[in-house]
Amino acid sequence: MADNEDKLGELKSLLACTKPAGLPCLIRAFGSVDRCLRCFLRAIDGNAAKAAARIESTLAFRREQRLDEYACRADLEKAFESHPLRGHLPVAFAGTAPDGTIIQYARMRSMNMRELVAASNEGELRRLVALWLECALQLQGESTRERGEPCKGTYDVYDMKGTNMWSLLWDAKETRHVIGPVLTMGEAHFPENLCKCFVINASSLFGAIWKIATPFLSQRTVDKVSISSSVPTELVNVLGGPTKVHEMMASVPESSGA
Numbered sequence: 001m002a003d004n005e006d007k008l009g010e011l012k013s014l015l016a017c018t019k020p021a022g023l024p025c026l027i028r029a030f031g032s033v034d035r036c037l038r039c040f041l042r043a044i045d046g047n048a049a050k051a052a053a054r055i056e057s058t059l060a061f062r063r064e065q066r067l068d069e070y071a072c073r074a075d076l077e078k079a080f081e082s083h084p085l086r087g088h089l090p091v092a093f094a095g096t097a098p099d100g101t102i103i104q105y106a107r108m109r110s111m112n113m114r115e116l117v118a119a120s121n122e123g124e125l126r127r128l129v130a131l132w133l134e135c136a137l138q139l140q141g142e143s144t145r146e147r148g149e150p151c152k153g154t155y156d157v158y159d160m161k162g163t164n165m166w167s168l169l170w171d172a173k174e175t176r177h178v179i180g181p182v183l184t185m186g187e188a189h190f191p192e193n194l195c196k197c198f199v200i201n202a203s204s205l206f207g208a209i210w211k212i213a214t215p216f217l218s219q220r221t222v223d224k225v226s227i228s229s230s231v232p233t234e235l236v237n238v239l240g241g242p243t244k245v246h247e248m249m250a251s252v253p254e255s256s257g258a
Helices: 002-018 023-030 033-043 048-065 073-081 113-118 122-147 165-189 206-216 233-239 242-250
Strands: 091-096 102-107 154-159 194-200 225-227
Touching: 002 033, 002 048, 023 033, 023 048, 023 122, 033 048, 048 122, 048 165, 073 122, 091 122, 091 242, 102 122, 102 242, 113 165, 122 165, 154 233, 165 206, 194 233, 206 225, 233 242
Parallel strands: 102 154, 154 194, 194 225
Antiparallel strands: 091 102
16 A cells, blocks of 8 residues: 555656646546546556656547537537437446446447448547547546545446347457557546446357457456346446346437447
């Protein structure tokens, strides 16, 4: 613990010297100074100098994506919902778990990655995902301030029920050159965004799909992913019971998708 506090102090000193532009907005998005800096430190294995460099890179990314220009989260969400590619992304924020963690739900049967990639260029896709991740981050920041303790991140739930797994496998192979860098972008600039990922109602074929994604993810992220053929008890428990699971699933209509 003392070593962690020393690293946090070292990172604070480095940033106090450089005073990078945009840092206050980044801290507000995370919810507090300590939560922000600890997330970057954990993602960089506690190396303060590398964490400072990653923060500088993230601030440049935020300027490129104009993430600090929105006066409030409502404006940010409006930008996400009005993005031309939004209809290709069957996802929703489904409330907050009892422990303050943000719930994200995706109905994968309505997801067509080839159509998404065909309808966009890489810049447009990066923009869509950046807006989505920023919405999630700001929700975490609000949870942190309201509860007076660091939000653990998000519970991401990918529901494979009714998904054509062979088609998804083919799509994953055909689009990984575009989807992969977007995953890497999220890892780099939204560190520790994920608390736990649940892939539910998955068939055994999902293992082949997962192997395509893992090269673009850190081992720390990979270790947070749980793959189940049904709805696991752990997910029911962290969400607060079966009713909360049903409410989560209802957040994305069956007919959603482009």
